[in-house]
Amino acid sequence: MNLAYRDIRHHFGRFVLTAVGIGLLLMVVMGMSGIYRGMVEDAVLLVERAGADLWIVQKDTHGPFAEVSRIPASLGDRLRVVPGVRSADNFVSFTVQRELEDGRQLRAVVQGLDWPADRGEWLPLTAGHAFSRAHYQMVADRSLGLTVGQQVRLGKDFYEVVGIARNMVSSGGDGMAFLTLRDAQAVQGDMVGESIRIERQARLARAERIDISRTQPVLTERALGPSGAIPAIGPPAVSAVMVRVEAECDVERVRGIVSSWPDVSVYTDEEQKGFLLEGNVDRARRQIGLFRILLVFVSGIIMALIIYTLTLDKVHDIALLKLLGARNRVVFGLIVQQAMLLGAIGYGVANLIGQWVFPRFPRRVLVSGSDLVMLAVAVAGISLFASLLGIWKAMKVEPNEVLA
Amino acid sequence: MTGVGARGPAVEVERLDKVYGSGNTEVRALRDVNLAVSGGEVIALLGPSGAGKSTLLKAIGLIEAPTAGRIAIGGVAVAGDDRFLVNVRSFRREHIGFVFQKANLIPFLTAVENVQVALEINDEPARAARRRSMELLDYLGVSDRAGHYPSMLSGGQQQRVAVARSLANRPDLILADEPTAALDSVRGRQVMELFRKVSHEQGASVIVVTHDHRALDVFDRIFEMEDGRLRPHEPSP
Numbered sequence A: 001m002n003l004a005y006r007d008i009r010h011h012f013g014r015f016v017l018t019a020v021g022i023g024l025l026l027m028v029v030m031g032m033s034g035i036y037r038g039m040v041e042d043a044v045l046l047v048e049r050a051g052a053d054l055w056i057v058q059k060d061t062h063g064p065f066a067e068v069s070r071i072p073a074s075l076g077d078r079l080r081v082v083p084g085v086r087s088a089d090n091f092v093s094f095t096v097q098r099e100l101e102d103g104r105q106l107r108a109v110v111q112g113l114d115w116p117a118d119r120g121e122w123l124p125l126t127a128g129h130a131f132s133r134a135h136y137q138m139v140a141d142r143s144l145g146l147t148v149g150q151q152v153r154l155g156k157d158f159y160e161v162v163g164i165a166r167n168m169v170s171s172g173g174d175g176m177a178f179l180t181l182r183d184a185q186a187v188q189g190d191m192v193g194e195s196i197r198i199e200r201q202a203r204l205a206r207a208e209r210i211d212i213s214r215t216q217p218v219l220t221e222r223a224l225g226p227s228g229a230i231p232a233i234g235p236p237a238v239s240a241v242m243v244r245v246e247a248e249c250d251v252e253r254v255r256g257i258v259s260s261w262p263d264v265s266v267y268t269d270e271e272q273k274g275f276l277l278e279g280n281v282d283r284a285r286r287q288i289g290l291f292r293i294l295l296v297f298v299s300g301i302i303m304a305l306i307i308y309t310l311t312l313d314k315v316h317d318i319a320l321l322k323l324l325g326a327r328n329r330v331v332f333g334l335i336v337q338q339a340m341l342l343g344a345i346g347y348g349v350a351n352l353i354g355q356w357v358f359p360r361f362p363r364r365v366l367v368s369g370s371d372l373v374m375l376a377v378a379v380a381g382i383s384l385f386a387s388l389l390g391i392w393k394a395m396k397v398e399p400n401e402v403l404a
Numbered sequence B: 001m002t003g004v005g006a007r008g009p010a011v012e013v014e015r016l017d018k019v020y021g022s023g024n025t026e027v028r029a030l031r032d033v034n035l036a037v038s039g040g041e042v043i044a045l046l047g048p049s050g051a052g053k054s055t056l057l058k059a060i061g062l063i064e065a066p067t068a069g070r071i072a073i074g075g076v077a078v079a080g081d082d083r084f085l086v087n088v089r090s091f092r093r094e095h096i097g098f099v100f101q102k103a104n105l106i107p108f109l110t111a112v113e114n115v116q117v118a119l120e121i122n123d124e125p126a127r128a129a130r131r132r133s134m135e136l137l138d139y140l141g142v143s144d145r146a147g148h149y150p151s152m153l154s155g156g157q158q159q160r161v162a163v164a165r166s167l168a169n170r171p172d173l174i175l176a177d178e179p180t181a182a183l184d185s186v187r188g189r190q191v192m193e194l195f196r197k198v199s200h201e202q203g204a205s206v207i208v209v210t211h212d213h214r215a216l217d218v219f220d221r222i223f224e225m226e227d228g229r230l231r232p233h234e235p236s237p
């Protein structure tokens, strides 16, 4: 006769409630480590997906994610002639927060991809397709809530959402919107007519202050025209250049060459991830990490207490069993089986509810297989430990107590 | 005497002393108690509250060791020198049946399971244990309540289930501490007669603590305890 089962059958409602309670507690623990993992994963996802071997950024900065980096757009041309470089794509990244036509706030990190070399085929798409044209197309992360075919106004132009990507968010959790590089620069450099007029007037004023304008009057005329026509003003800067190296070529060699250039800094893929983890998400990550450890301890104690209390409830029955001459293994079986069952059901409940709840979180909750295994081991350990407490109590119970 | 082995009195108690506490709070619950019960004998213990009746049963039942003196059951020395000399739990489950003043059933087991658990603790296979438990409940007239939990049974019904449990392993010795306190006089008498029947059929020794003077004719011998001392009962005229 299985006493553990019989006891549960008799107190079924209480047992279910307890198991669900433990399950919810474990779900919170699971969710917390999922949030931690998701944050780490999200932070490095773009770097990972972009698959660049080297990131070339403004000298002495740790850009383009951890801080602002500005380098001339022509840097790509210089890099492309370095032996071993397969491709060098310009990369632009900045955050926008705009109001959509329907009044919703669109907060997105705009990433410019170097069309036509980079058509965004590496993006994990759930709907639509990558870029098919040089202009006016957008691939948006799912979290932005846009749909394929939707027209989004950024700056002066409308961009059509052609693809929806999955899990492409910045380290701050904002969804990413991919445009072609030129479009991204247009959005970034967008100025209304009035500010352009003011800027041109300012140029004129500056030109008139220096003597060259008096000897070269055509300069003052140019100052009132588009920036592209003035050689002293370069094309808009980019944030970084992503370099991919030929398969047969050593990354370190290319890095050696480029890092000898005095105007840029070079980082590998791994270093770039390091900047993100140590910089952007470092505090948040540590905060959540510590909280997670705390949570594991607290829930461990709560679980142990619950199981121990269940044993305390049965002290009288255990004394009676001893009085009837029951061997210790009968008593231990009752305690350990119930504790293990509670742990197992709690774990199952946590899993089930988690699967339903976690995808509804605003940021990614990534419950990895190894986390699940670790939690299972922890739950089993706690259940066993609590059983030992219960057994220790049961050992001390005198059969006499029945007769008191 | 069945089971335990050697010949002689089934229960033999010699010069038993039990002292609780020490100094100011010292209580001498048993003083120089001597008793011999043979197999098939049914004994009653009378006496006022606090006389030491339960203490004597606990000593014989291997629940609380006496301070001095020795106890033998079926010729086996089980207690002496302030401690028990055998594995008390295996000895209890194999040779002794208890009935307490309160029924003391396990609340999460049904009536029949409460009897069955005593059998399974003693390594009886589940199926056979179930059959015997049903028979015992039938015997005690509570088989119609077999599937009920103790909380759904009346006090008397609970007590009868407890009696069934005490008989389950065909013990050589049955110790009953006021088993009929919760029963009306008719039921109380029935239980006493049942003990007698079992005792005579199985050769078991039975020691019953009782306050019910109306059923005394059932017993082979009657003892009286007072202030820790045991003496034969002299019926008042």
Ligand SMILES: Nc1ncnc2c1ncn2[C@@H]1O[C@H](COP(=O)(O)OP(=O)(O)OP(=O)(O)O)[C@@H](O)[C@H]1O
Pocket (backbone or CB within 6 Å): B020, B021, B027, B028, B029, B047, B048, B049, B050, B051, B052, B053, B054, B055, B056
């Ligand atoms: N665990 C204990 N610690 C201290 N004293 C005890 C303990 N158990 C019993 N006693 C004392 O031993 C004496 C005998 O108690 P016992 O329980 O044997 O009496 P009893 O004859 O069974 O009484 P009742 O008819 O009320 O059940 C009492 O004075 C009691 O107070």
Ligand SMILES: [Mg+2]
Pocket (backbone or CB within 6 Å): B053, B054, B055, B177
């Ligand atoms: Mg008593």
